[in-house]
Amino acid sequence: MIDLRSDTVTKPTPGMREAMANAEVGDDVFGEDPTVNALEARLAALFGHEAGLFCPSGTQTNQIAINVHTRPGDEVICEDGAHIYRYEGGGTMATSGCSVKFVPADRGRFTAADVEAAINATDAAYLARTRLVVVENTNNRGGGSIWDLTEVQRIRSMCQRHGLALHLDGARIFNAMAADGRTPLEWGAPFDSISICLSKGLGAPVGSVLVGSAEFIRQARRVRKRLGGGMRQAGILAAAGMYALDHHVARLRYDHTKAKLLADALQQVHAVENVLPVQTNIVVFTLANVLRASELLGKLREEGVLGSEFGTFTVRMVTHMDLNEAEMEQAIAAVQKIGER
């Protein structure tokens, strides 16, 4: 099967497995796993933050961040496609007791002015206290769209003026940097906290790291434990993350090239009405309403190609390191074959 459902489907390479097998470990709940400590310190330093926290998933790093930044009854500002709202099991509401307010967005990206207009007046006792803004870069439902750092810097200043915290859901921040050429220090600076996934394009089997100030991470560590995320000899997993940072960052641009090839081919397919501009490794396209996404995906499966349904007529395909050129060509040929019928 040529699996374009997500960049989470990659399997650890032999080199990564070897690094995992050879990892130095200790009990991380006691803070004694040297590989976990090294990974946390490495990502924190890379993004210019004081400390890091290794967690089982990006959902957990996001939810911990929301929990530390807010109190029950507070409001979180994001856009309506945000992972923290749609794909985290209602965690923002259930785990932290927060309401969510959406701001208008262009493929997942909003402006400082739109956020500012959405902030509740602090002197109105009947309104929820606006407390946190969450940016997702790259933006998943926006088709892997990348944010403009300048606008994020404006959001930062605006948040500072209003006493709001700013969190980055950076599940695919390395894809964003592969596309925009910015450095981790540049992307790290505007945010109070960042969630970074190792299990997406970077190809690790498990793991995300949350970075922030030393005090923020101290509190985050308690919330991780409360949520059941305290792992023991987790260095086995952190070693995969270290290996990914050493070996799988520079290659992300190939995933972007593969996504662009796919998007270019899709533009020519009769049944495809619209393809969102491709900036990274995600391709989101809408079908003309003669063919439902579920029908297309069913037929593609018969051709050995998998994608995700993103709406009745919308499909998402994601490129990753376990797809070679021949497989991409095969996938493109399958879409062409079905889409032209």
Ligand SMILES: *Cc1c(COP(=O)(O)O)cnc(C)c1O
């Ligand atoms: C995948 C993803 C996450 C984290 O998901 P997990 O599967 O819990 O690691 C967070 N945000 C975005 C935008 C994602 O795509």
